Amino acid sequence: METSATPRxxxxxxxxxxxxxxxxxxxxxxLGAIAPTGAADLLVGREHGxxxxxxxxxxxRALVATIDVFTPxxxxxxTWGRIAAVNAGSDVHAMGGTPLFALAFAAWPAQxxxxxxxxxxxxxxxxxxxxxxxxxxxxxxxxGPEPLYGQAVVGEVDPDRMLTNAxxxxxxxxxxxxxxxxxxxxxxxxxxxxxxxAPGGELAELYAAAVTEMTRPNxxxxxxxxxxxxxxxxxxxxxxxxxxxxxxxxxxxTGARLEVAAVPRLPGLDPLLHAKEIPGGTQRNLAHARADxxxxxxxxxxxxxxxxxxxxxxGLLLALPEAAAEELVDGLRAxxxxxxxxxxxxxxxxxxxxxx
Numbered sequence: 081m082e083t084s085a086t087p088r089x090x091x092x093x094x095x096x097x098x099x100x101x102x103x104x105x106x107x108x109x110x111l112g113a114i115a116p117t118g119a120a121d122l123l124v125g126r127e128h129g130x131x132x133x134x135x136x137x138x139x140x141r142a143l144v145a146t147i148d149v150f151t152p153x154x155x156x157x158x159t160w161g162r163i164a165a166v167n168a169g170s171d172v173h174a175m176g177g178t179p180l181f182a183l184a185f186a187a188w189p190a191q192x193x194x195x196x197x198x199x200x201x202x203x204x205x206x207x208x209x210x211x212x213x214x215x216x217x218x219x220x221x222x223x224g225p226e227p228l229y230g231q232a233v234v235g236e237v238d239p240d241r242m243l244t245n246a247x248x249x250x251x252x253x254x255x256x257x258x259x260x261x262x263x264x265x266x267x268x269x270x271x272x273x274x275x276x277x278a279p280g281g282e283l284a285e286l287y288a289a290a291v292t293e294m295t296r297p298n299x300x301x302x303x304x305x306x307x308x309x310x311x312x313x314x315x316x317x318x319x320x321x322x323x324x325x326x327x328x329x330x331x332x333x334t335g336a337r338l339e340v341a342a343v344p345r346l347p348g349l350d351p352l353l354h355a356k357e358i359p360g361g362t363q364r365n366l367a368h369a370r371a372d373x374x375x376x377x378x379x380x381x382x383x384x385x386x387x388x389x390x391x392x393x394x395g396l397l398l399a400l401p402e403a404a405a406e407e408l409v410d411g412l413r414a415x416x417x418x419x420x421x422x423x424x425x426x427x428x429x430x431x432x433x434x435x436x
Contacts, residue, residue: 087193089160090270092227093151104319105368124175128245128331131171131314134237142239146171149185149230153266153392154291155274157197161204161229163294167317167393168231169212173298174315174396175244176306177237179214184231187224201229212297243302243398247312248332250427253405257301257412257419258293258395260321260386261346265290267359268352286348293346294393296417301396304411310400318361320388322369324397325433328425332399335428338435340383342422353382361390369433376436387435399425 116127123142124134132146148168152160165182172179184205188198198221206216214233265286269277277287298315305313312332314324321343329336352358366388375384395417400408405421412419426434 087197088155088274089152089157089193089197089227090155090266092189092192104323104365123239124242124244129327130245131174132177134175134239134242136239140239142237144172144175144177144235144237145232147185147230147232149228150392152227153294154269157200158204159291159295161201162208163291163393164201164229165205165208165216165231166212166295166297168233169209169214170298170315170317170393172233172235173302174313175237176242176302176313177235178299179209179212179233179235181215181217182209182231182233184216184219185229186219186221187226187228188221189225189227190223193227205229205231208295212299241306243305243310243313245312245314245328245331248328248334248399248425250334250425251402252312252399252425253402253421254325254336254338254423254425255305255398255400255405255408255412255419256316256321256344256395256422257298257398257417258296258316259344259346259418260316260389260391260394261349262290262294262392262394263320263359263362263390264349264352264357264386265346266392268357271357286346289346289348293395293418296393298396300415301398301412301417301419304408304415305396305398305400308400308404308408310398310404310408312399313396316391316394316397318390318392320362320365320369320390321397322373322384322387322433323365326369326372326431328397328399329431329433332425333429333431335426335430336423336433337426338387338423338433340379340387340435342420343387344418344420345386349386353385358385359390362388365390372432374432374434376434379435384435395419
């Protein structure tokens with residue numbers, strides 16, 4: 081059993097955070113062999129890659145349900161638990177819903193890591209959920225070879241006021257509510273000495289900025305978007321911005337145009353890009369997205385890497401009427417979000433994205 085007072089949790093995981101998930105191509109291959117399940121009260125299923133399912137209740141409201149579990153993305157048990165909880169609740173927010181309760185899930189290599197660390201993870205996840213307005217009411221654990229933690233979250237939503245991948249229309253502005261780069265950052269942290277994130281360390285400021293964003297809930301952003309007429313959105317997680325945008329364009333029957341210079345990114349990514357410290361999940365995401373991209377001559381490869389970076393607990397990608405975009409961005413920035421208008425949906429039913 082691990083006896084160090086500060087074991088590196090990321091050393092026990094094959095991939096950091098949402099980058100440990102099956103890639104978009106592999107997932108499509110698996111799900112393509114399984115017929116979608118339909119039911120009269122299933123308002124949103126998995127057909128369009130939405131963040132959660134929506135189930136109509138007899139009272140006219142609807143339930144939103146999701147599950148999200150991943151390996152350690154940071155070495156600190158408390159921080160990992162908080163990130164994982166916020167990330168799970170984000171799937172409900174991304175549908176325009178309000179989380180109500182959750183069941184926690186954890187796998188733990190009990191012969192290698194102290195159980196007290198697991199208790200810290202669970203407590204931190206419970207605290208983050210409480211701060212976000214939902215209750216962790218129970219859960220399930222197993223003894224496994226790799227640490228895993230996450231939550232299955234159930235919330236509620238008004239069926240007439242939802243955010244879905246299929247809700248976009250040509251001309252809608254695209255707004256991103258958090259900067260990109262958490263995949264690049266956490267991969268670099270995993271490869272460095274622990275002192276790299278300590279005060280004064282080479283990754284200290286970048287790491288702190290990434291943790292701030294990964295523990296920032298998306299509820300405020302979702303509600304502001306709904307109030308301004310938004311009906312289309314998703315959260316940007318393991319598939320990267322390009323592939324999550326691809327889900328929107330395909331579901332909505334549109335194309336898209338992205339303005340690279342407008343996309344917010346964490347400060348301090350350039351040294352990692354120049355050193356080619358690119359996560360495997362990010363490379364996989366970019367390879368999958370390329371077939372549907374029209375890339376301008378002035379767009380650098382590093383820009384595409386950032387756009388495909390595998391995010392954990394990322395921001396929302398929202399499509400809403402152009403007239404409301406500036407007000408949404410202003411409101412989000414006033415609430416502490418590094419938000420920006422990054423492009424628009426276009427009248428191109430092929431689903432392609434122009435990057436310029």
